[in-house]
Structures are given as structure tokens and as C-alpha cells.
Amino acid sequence: MGHSDYIKIVRGVPSGVVSPKSSSLITILNILVPMRDGVCLAMDLLRPKEKKRFPVILTRTPYDKNRFRELSDIESFARRGYIVAMQDVRGRFNSDGFFEPYRQENNDGFDTVEWISKQGWCDGNVGMIGDSYGGQTQWYAASKAPAALKAIVPRVSPPGNPFLNEPFYGGVMILAMAEWMVSMGRRSFDRNEFASILSKHQEYFEAIPLSKLSEVAGTHIEWWEQWLNHPVMNAFWESCGYEQFWNKMKVPALNITGWWDMNFVGAPRNFVGMGKEAATLEAKRGQRLVIGPWPHLTNNSRTLNGLDFGVDAVTGIHDYTVRFFDRWLKDKKCNNLDDDSRVHVFVVGANEWWASDSWPLPGTQSTPLYLHSQGRANSHDGNGTIDFEAPENEPDDSFISDPMDPVRFPWSMHDGPVDDRLASIRSDVLCYTSDFFDEPIDVVGDISAVLYAASSAKDCDWHIRLIDVYPDGTARFMCHGALRSRFRKGFEKNVQLEPGEVTRFDINMSAIGLRLLPGHRIRIEIASSWFPRFDRNLQTGAENWMTDESEAFVARQIIKHTKNYPSHIVLPLIINPPSGDIGS
DSSP states (O other), rough: GGGGGGEEEEEESSOOOOOOOOOOEEEEEEEEOOOTTTEEEEEEEEEEEEOOEEEEEEEEEEEOOTTTTTTHHHHHHTTTEEEEEEEOOSSSSSSSSSSOOOTHHHHHHHHHHHHHHHHEEEEEEEEEEETHHHHHHHHHHHHTTTEEEEEEEEEEEOSSTTSSSSSTTTTTTTTHHHHHHHHSSSSSSOOTTTTTTSOOOOGGOSSSGGGGGHHHHHHHHHHHHTTOOOSSHHHHHHOOOOOOGGGOOOBBBBEEEEOOTTTTHHHHHHHHHHHOOOOHHHHHOOOOOEEESSSSSSSOOOOOEEEETTTTTHHHHHHHHHHHHHHHOOGGGGGGGGGGGGGEEEETTTTTTEEEESSTTTOEEEEEEEEEEESSSTTSSOOEEEESSOOOOOOOOEEOOTTTTBBOOOOOTTOOBBBBBHHSSTSSSSSEEEOOOOSSSEEEEEEEEEEEEEEESSSEEEEEEEEEEOSSSOOEEEEEEEEEGGGTTTTSSOOOOOTTTEEEEEEEEEEEEEEEEOOOEEEEEEEEEBBBBBBBOSSSSSSSTTOOOSSSOOOOEEBBBSSSSOOOOEEEEEEEEEOSOOOO
């Protein structure tokens, strides 16, 4: 069976038949919705003027509900026969109570959905939509399985494990979370440029340890201080998660993200997890996944960091979302959504959409790509190479990791395939570059790394980046993985390294959708820091690294690539890519 039998090339997500636009609209402001503990949360409605019952689409946000009321897609939902409800979460803007990220959203989400379903203007069917934190609020509500919640559309949502992406990625703190804390303020924004997280360097990024950051920033946020007292995955962080409740959830979900989304891990992880563990067969089959060539802002532009992905890069997500809600909130099975492929991914380089019913794509061949060198893979001018042949006996590569002189590379939440050469010129970045490809190679799916390494420190970080090197030398960032070494055996405990001992590290590098074109090369970069996107590891091995005031430890890092220690990455190769007519 060829790949074209189960993967189709399509123009984008299918639009199909959607509810017709109609209705004049009215707005109702600041309805106070009581929670189980008596706290009232403020909610606005944008609804058709007709006095009858409608299905409701709810968004719950910490970012001010007033910012959402004028959005074109919100108005479009209302004109298609939905009431759109926009709520400030607890402790934010017009809602009462105190904001505590994540931990408050499950009960508040449940109570809000149940309250809406009992109102005279609701027909008993509630859906949810939202981006980023507003994506998570949907999953938290779904974890309590409110009967009226029939479907959700989480866009760029983080996953349900706090150590996999937000606030920690592989156990390494994402400094965007610190900037988020400073910007959010107590109830409303304390920075006007809130939407440009990490777009410029902040002095407080330099604070060491993390416990001093809020003081340098001139603020004090209780929930941030509480975070710093929990350096491992424990009951506190479990209360911030939701994926442990997949088996209780009953909602179909349209998961939307971009390859360079800072919260990319959430969408495919939830799609796969719910497909296996959801409480009902309908919910399992009702999961959908869309991955486009986008950063944290999805479906906005066909270009990113100077790359043009073609006319199909911006696709009909809104109409697809309307079809999804029509199917589950209006029971419109006649719109044929059930007949469409459940997965749509954009393959960069080919600049085309592929459609399938599963993720990873059927028939994906997980193929190791091995590191090699003659002992000097330091920087992109070194002698590190990578190919499909396992190594024999080769000299080690090494570099010095100094937490006070980290690998610095600017990064923004709106960035994508940036040119990575400014970072890889450093000697503390090991680079392994392939030969030029003479034919296209499709790499579409989950990426991982197996690293055999030693450190003179008791703890360190490993950052691994995958780069698409163009014929002119431009090095486009594609995806990355990170792991704080103390968490190599799980996030629940701190396991120090034995200095100098070769250790295996298994590192998730998220995923990729890339056609490596003729004349291109692939590069793997390895470092022990990536600042200011991630916090620095002082490499002391202290139990609580977020409050450790010890002097930083300068470490020697060694990467092995021998017969006994074959360091490699695992590529998801599509050997026979789909072919044939482009569908609609």
C-alpha cells in the first residue's frame, strides 16, 4: 500500500457547508455568574436579537473579555445563530476573586458551563473556544465533564502536564512565563506591550536565581512566589494539570496549532491522548488536529521570518470551526464533517497540506540519524556531521558550559524559522551537519533524541535544535527539545548526575513537518543553555534550583558518538510521499 492510499494532498482544511449568516445582534455586558464558593465572574454576551434559545460558544480568558467582543470571528459566530459568551476568569478584570493560574479553572469552568445551560436563552448545548490560556480553560472545564459541554476548539493550547511545556519545558523554566507574570499584574495588565512577550530583552531576565526576578522587576505576585517553592512534579503541580482526566472527558475537540507555536506540544498530545483515553467513543472519534506554518498567532500570514509558504498557508480555519460547532452543537450531521480527514498538517518546503485520519501519520518510519565528528564539532564551522550510518570509534566532542555566559539568542513568541547562525557560531554549541540532499526527503511527525553524554556537574541542561540549512548557508530553525538532566528519570524527583559518568538522555524534540529539498542540509545543534528563551541552570545540583543562591558551577560537557554510545536523533520519515491530484 502506498502512502497516497492513506495520506491525501489537499488545499487546506475543508470548508464545506456552514450555517448561513443572518441575525442582527445585541450585546449584554457584565452578567455576574456565581461560582460554587459565592465568587461572581463577569461575562458578556454577543447574541442574535431574536428571542429564542440558541447554542452558546463560551470563551474564558485572563486577558480582558472586552478585547474579544469586536473580533470578526466572534461576530461571525453570533450571526450564524450562536450566542457568544466572553468571561473574565477569576481575579481578572471585572471578575471577583483572586487569580491563581490553572488551579482555579476546572471548577470555575464547570460551574460556568452548567450555569449557562440553565439560562432561558441557551438551548442546552455549550461549546468553548479560545487561544493559549483560553485553550487550557476549555480542557479544565472538560475535565469535570459538564453534561452541557458538547465540543471545544482549543487553539495553541499548552498540554496538561506543567513540566512538558508550560511553565517548564522538559523541566526547564520558560522565561516567557516570568515575563507573563510581570506583564499580567494583579488584576489587569502592567505592561502595554503585553502581546509581544520576549520581543525585547528585559533587565530582570538576568536575575539569578529565579526567586530574585520579581524583585528586580519591581513586582510581587503571590502565585509566582508559590511556584518557586515546588521544584519537582508534585501534588501542587498535578493540581495545575488536566491530562490525568482524559478518561473522564466526553468532548470532541478541534485542536489547532502551528509548527513554531510556543505551546506546540499541547495540540498533538491532546489529540493522541484523547483519541486513546476519552470517556466515550464519540469523543475519541471526534478529535481533530490542524498544524499550520504558524507561530503562536495562527493562520495570520503566508510569510514568517522571510519565508513564503505559498497561497495555501492561510486556510479556511474559521469556516472549518463553524462546521465543527454546527456538527456538535446543532447536530448537523448533514454537513459531512464526519467524512472529512481528522488530521490536516502543512508540510513546509513542499508548501502543501496533507490530510490523514491519524497522528503520527500512518506508515511513518522512525529512522535514526547518527552524530559523528573528529572531535571538534564546536560551532557550525566545526567538523561535526550527521548521517544514517551508526558510528564506530570516534573521538568525543566537548564544550565548556558557563551559566554566567549562556548561549544567547533573541526569541519572540511570534518567531518561526529564524536564521540560527548567530547562535551556532559559538564554541559551546556543537553542530552536526549532513551532506547536501540530492532528492527531496519528507520528515513529518514526532522528533526525539538519544544523547549519550557526561558532565562534570551534578546537574545541567541539554538543548537540541533541528535546523534546515539552505544552499546559501541560511540556517532555518525548525524544532527543538530540552531536558534538565535531573529529570531524566521523571519529573517527580531530583536525580543528580554522577560527574563524569556517561549517561543516556532521552529528549523529546516536539515535531516537524518538513520537506528537505535538494541542495539543503539538516543540522543538529547541542548546547547547555538557550537564553533568554529558557532560564539558566547554575549546574550546582541544588534541590530547589529556583531559589539556589550558590555560585554557578562551570562544567565540561562531553558528547559521545561511538559503537557503544551512538548518540542520534530519530526522524519520522515518509518514504513515499502522497501524490496525485490536489483535493479541496
